[in-house]
Amino acid sequence: MIPFLTIAVPTFNREDKLGRLFQQFLEMDLSKEVGGLGIEILVANNASEDNTYHVVHDYKEALERKGFYFSYVEQKENIGLDANMLSCYTESKGEYVWYCSDDDVIIETLNDIVLDIQKYRPGVCISNFKEGGYGESNLVFDFDGFIKIEEKEEAIVRDIIKFPKITAYIAKRVEIEKYRDFLVGLSGSYYLFAALMMLIVLGESHKLVLRKKIVAMSDDDHRNLRYSPRIFANRYKIANHTLVYLGKTELAKKFETSSQLSVIWCIYFIFLHWRGKYKLEPKILREDIIYVLLNIYRIPLILFCRVCYKKVIAKLISSH
Secondary structure, three states, rough: OOOOOEEEEEEEOOHHHHHHHHHHHOOOOOOOHHHHHOOOEEEEEEOOOOHHHHHHHHHHHHHHHHOOOEEEEEEEOOOOHHHHHHOOOOOOOOOEEEOOOEEEEEEOOHHHHHHHHHHHHOOOEEEEEEEOOOOOOOOOOOOOOOOEOOOOHHHHHHHHHHHHHHEEEEEEEOOOOOHHHHHOOOOOOOOHHHHHHHHHHOOOOEEEEEEEEEEEEHHHHHHHEOOOOHHHHHHHHHHHHHHHHHHHHHHOOOHHOOHHHHHHHHHHHHHHHHHHHOOOOOHHHHHHHHHHHHOOHHHHHHHHHHHHHHHHHHHHHHHO
């Protein structure tokens, strides 16, 4: 039997959080209808150095007794976040793949999630996710009703890269071998999965469905950043590269980015660190402060160039 949904969990050195996630699934009530569709849990262990392997096997039998199919992939070496995410997708057996971060707390029931996917049959489905300032009164995706089918290509791309928490995404499993070289080339960006979502919707002509429901939330540890906030600017670069790859060059121009965006993200999170909202590791904080000091001139310079460019164009148009 082919499972309807694979819950794909990429993990690295998070034995305690992984156990907590498994426990959440054990405590969920699966309806007879949803259980009958088949739900697979797939764990892709990125060469963890802790007891992840033992945690997985401690929970395996209990999850199978609950009615889940269970699969386990162990990388021989750490292949990076992006490659491990891609492995989750290609190794899944389900008709749909729900990326589920090992450190997130699931809010919604599997019954609601699965029945919505079965009803609307999206190429990609994105649900709301609760983190930081986002809550029920300040949703990332806010619209009338509970479901929105996005149709305009620019809006589709902006929705996909808007708030990329992997637990918010469910994707139809399609044949991606023809995209493999392109996707592998994006490894190290932290947003390969966003390119994959765009390829499924725009490259394979499937629809994007937005769900207003909050599917999950971050735990308290999400405020401790172990990477530079500069990577957040990669979302726009990934969007641009993917659109160019798909031959949508005019649309790609709307997602061109520059180093000024990285500077702005750094300044924003340094400010949040100072306010105690987030905590940057000392090494990352030092590197980002130096990066801002060396590159902050780019912001006013680029803004000045843009103003001048618009004035020159306006003058040329008026002279004709």
